[in-house]
Amino acid sequence: xxxxxxxxxxxxxxxxxxxxxxxxxxxxxxxxxxxxxxxxxxxxxxxxxxxxxxxxxxxxxxxxxxxxxxxxxxxxxxxxxxxxxxxxxxxxxxxxxxxxxxxxxxxxxxxxxxxxxxxxxxxxxxxxxxxxxxxxxxxxxxxxxxxxxxxxxxxxxxxxxxxxxxxxxxxxxxxxxxxxxxxxxxxxxxxxxxxxxxxxxxxxxxxxxxxxxxxxxxxxxxxxxxxxxxxxxxxxxxxxxxxxxxxxxxxxxxxxxxxxxxxxxxxxxxxxxxxxxxxxxxxxxxxxxxxxxxxxxxxxxxxxxxxxxxxxxxxxxxxxxxxxxxxxxxxxxxxxxxxxxxxx
Amino acid sequence: xxxxxxxxxxxxxxxxxxxxxxxxxxxxxxxxxxxxxxxxxxxxxxxxxxxxxxxxxxxxxxxxxxxxxxxxxxxxxxxxxxxxxxxxxxxxxxxxxxxxxxxxxxxxxxxxxxxxxxxxxxxxxxxxxxxxxxxxxxxxxxxxxxxxxxxxxxxxxxxxxxxxxxxxxxxxxxxxxxxxxxxxxxxxxxxxxxxxxxxxxxxxxxxxxxxxxxxxxxxxxxxxxxxxxxxxxxxxxxxxxxxxxxxxxxxxxxxxxxxxxxxxxxxxxxxxxxxxxxxxxxxxxxxxxxxxxxxxxxxxxxxxxxxxxxxxxxxxxxxxxxxxxxxxxxxxxxxxxxxxxxxx
Numbered sequence: 001x002x003x004x005x006x007x008x009x010x011x012x013x014x015x016x017x018x019x020x021x022x023x024x025x026x027x028x029x030x031x032x033x034x035x036x037x038x039x040x041x042x043x044x045x046x047x048x049x050x051x052x053x054x055x056x057x058x059x060x061x062x063x064x065x066x067x068x069x070x071x072x073x074x075x076x077x078x079x080x081x082x083x084x085x086x087x088x089x090x091x092x093x094x095x096x097x098x099x100x101x102x103x104x105x106x107x108x109x110x111x112x113x114x115x116x117x118x119x120x121x122x123x124x125x126x127x128x129x130x131x132x133x134x135x136x137x138x139x140x141x142x143x144x145x146x147x148x149x150x151x152x153x154x155x156x157x158x159x160x161x162x163x164x165x166x167x168x169x170x171x172x173x174x175x176x177x178x179x180x181x182x183x184x185x186x187x188x189x190x191x192x193x194x195x196x197x198x199x200x201x202x203x204x205x206x207x208x209x210x211x212x213x214x215x216x217x218x219x220x221x222x223x224x225x226x227x228x229x230x231x232x233x234x235x236x237x238x239x240x241x242x243x244x245x246x247x248x249x250x251x252x253x254x255x256x257x258x259x260x261x262x263x264x265x266x267x268x269x270x271x272x273x274x275x276x277x278x279x280x281x282x283x284x285x286x287x288x289x290x291x292x293x294x295x296x297x298x299x300x301x302x303x304x305x306x307x308x309x310x311x312x313x314x315x316x317x318x319x320x321x322x323x324x325x326x327x328x329x330x331x332x333x334x335x336x337x338x339x340x341x342x343x344x
Numbered sequence: 345x346x347x348x349x350x351x352x353x354x355x356x357x358x359x360x361x362x363x364x365x366x367x368x369x370x371x372x373x374x375x376x377x378x379x380x381x382x383x384x385x386x387x388x389x390x391x392x393x394x395x396x397x398x399x400x401x402x403x404x405x406x407x408x409x410x411x412x413x414x415x416x417x418x419x420x421x422x423x424x425x426x427x428x429x430x431x432x433x434x435x436x437x438x439x440x441x442x443x444x445x446x447x448x449x450x451x452x453x454x455x456x457x458x459x460x461x462x463x464x465x466x467x468x469x470x471x472x473x474x475x476x477x478x479x480x481x482x483x484x485x486x487x488x489x490x491x492x493x494x495x496x497x498x499x500x501x502x503x504x505x506x507x508x509x510x511x512x513x514x515x516x517x518x519x520x521x522x523x524x525x526x527x528x529x530x531x532x533x534x535x536x537x538x539x540x541x542x543x544x545x546x547x548x549x550x551x552x553x554x555x556x557x558x559x560x561x562x563x564x565x566x567x568x569x570x571x572x573x574x575x576x577x578x579x580x581x582x583x584x585x586x587x588x589x590x591x592x593x594x595x596x597x598x599x600x601x602x603x604x605x606x607x608x609x610x611x612x613x614x615x616x617x618x619x620x621x622x623x624x625x626x627x628x629x630x631x632x633x634x635x636x637x638x639x640x641x642x643x644x645x646x647x648x649x650x651x652x653x654x655x656x657x658x659x660x661x662x663x664x665x666x667x668x669x670x671x672x673x674x675x676x677x678x679x680x681x682x683x684x685x686x687x688x
Contacts, residue, residue: 187623231496299569
């Protein structure tokens with residue numbers, strides 16, 4: 001089975017290559033694509049060098065599964081072409097996520113959604129994925145009525161250059177030197193800012209709108225009320241989320257802990273005595289999502305507070321996409337299992 | 345009028361000296377106290393050197409107002425002694441805040457509470473102060489029913505050594521060198537963690553408990569429901585707070601903006617077009633609290649989201665204490681205006 005990655009030299013693409021290797025994904029050949037700028041770059045996979053090819057419309061020969069990790073515009077253009085060529089597309093961009101005909105999948109949560117695919121499957125927003133890994137098991141037990149969330153998002157969500165810029169700007173700050181930013185619009189060294197995606201007429205950033213929409217789609221519950229504030233913090237690669245969650249019935253802390261202890265892809269880190277709760281550094285480079293600090297809301301019925309942390313590049317992006325491919329393979333899903341084409 | 349500062353060499357004490365100078369506080373002499381370790385240190389005030397004295401039980405001769413900024417233990421011991429000596433005590437520690445007989449004052453919000461003082465006045469927790477500067481004017485207009493808050497707290501709240509440690513650890517991280525922490529219990533370079541004050545049986549940290557208690561006391565409304573998650577972020581000296589606030593009646597964004605635009609000590613920074621919202625760096629070294637990004641909760645009635653940022657060392661600590669002294673002076677309040685002693 002020949003597998004392709006578009007955006008292979010980007011921060012998510014590079015993680016995908018490592019995830020495919022680490023999980024020993026059953027592939028016969030890995031083909032890496034990037035823009036003309038990065039074509040010719042050599043990437044390591046299982047000890048071999050892979051020469052990155054320039055992506056064009058004739059790139060897809062014999063590929064069975066194509067991961068798209070190069071942003072909305074590339075996905076908009078290439079996903080339908082690959083789909084037409086009979087390739088199963090797993091898209092990490094936001095482009096197809098809002099399309100009701102496109103499954104938006106976190107394999108631990110809604111693998112059944114894969115069945116309705118038409119050749120393109122979307123992998124969700126990183127913040128939504130990390131948050132839902134903890135919330136979905138609780139929602140299954142006692143339905144969620146309302147979520148109030150505040151995020152602490154890492155630089156990695158804005159790409160490799162943002163991570164480098166955070167380090168470079170911080171170094172310059174510590175040395176008292178000037179620094180010229182080229183990625184982030186605001187000072188980032190020892191600073192934080194509201195997520196810099198465009199704000200709509202209601203004052204919500206695109207990131208916040210994505211989390212709200214995707215939560216409802218993945219949990220398949222339009223009735224969930226959700227408010228979120230997305231904030232970019234000077235952390236390299238893991239997102240944290242502070243959650244206040246109201247359920248339709250009462251939920252004891254012990255009951256929630258018990259459910260989360262057993263939930264797949266999740267680790268409960270809840271040590272009040274030693275005061276050890278999950279931090280982004282704990283979650284970095286880890287496949288598992290960390291959660292804990294589960295508290296009963298003291299003043300609002302049926303409501304729990306919790307804290308969730310996860311690696312933005314792994315479960316928040318590359319790992320989830322690869323898991324979708326694994327799940328699809330397990331279910332015997334190929335692009336050919338469904339015939340009708342989709343328009344984005 | 346002779347003024348004393350206990351804890352003058354600490355990060356809050358040093359800010360107090362600058363605030364007294366900048367505001368040209370009407371004093372005849374400034375006396376600086378610290379522990380024996382820091383006695384003899386020389387501090388600058390209005391171009392003159394002040395030699396720091398060791399604090400002892402006979403330190404208070406002729407002092408009219410004494411600022412305590414050396415933590416709970418020092419306040420517990422020295423506040424009653426100073427009070428007995430007829431000195432008006434303004435305490436920045438948490439020690440007396442929960443005492444119903446001790447006024448807990450933010451001068452822009454509840455100056456009337458000063459009237460009931462018995463010689464000791466408490467200045468509130470930094471996070472509570474910054475949050476309430478934006479919430480109190482809204483509460484006055486349409487009563488607050490419930491607050492869900494998540495904080496992004498700077499290193500300064502843990503003292504000067506924590507600020508230095510954050511910089512030192514970050515430098516070591518960037519250089520790939522090992523670093524031995526002596527202040528913070530968790531890695532702090534490009535990392536964040538739940539506030540490291542002790543967690544009670546219900547899972548709430550002391551910091552969270554303080555914000556909840558002090559909000560009710562300062563707003564004089566026991567019915568307010570409050571949930572907060574306090575988080576320490578790698579930022580130097582300003583706290584940010586993401587707020588979801590439910591009122592007893594509907595509140596339009598424009599109405600809230602109008603109120604906050606006129607509120608004292610507060611600056612509305614709300615530029616959706618240019619995507620300029622307050623950051624900790626904007627708020628650092630500023631007396632004013634910044635707020636903005638006011639949004640209508642899309643799914644919950646009578647509820648607004650907002651974002652508040654303020655300098656932890658100024659309005660969050662030193663400035664508020666000095667403003668209490670100014671307000672007390674203006675009202676002719678001295679320790680002698682009320683006779684009965686208080687026990688903490």
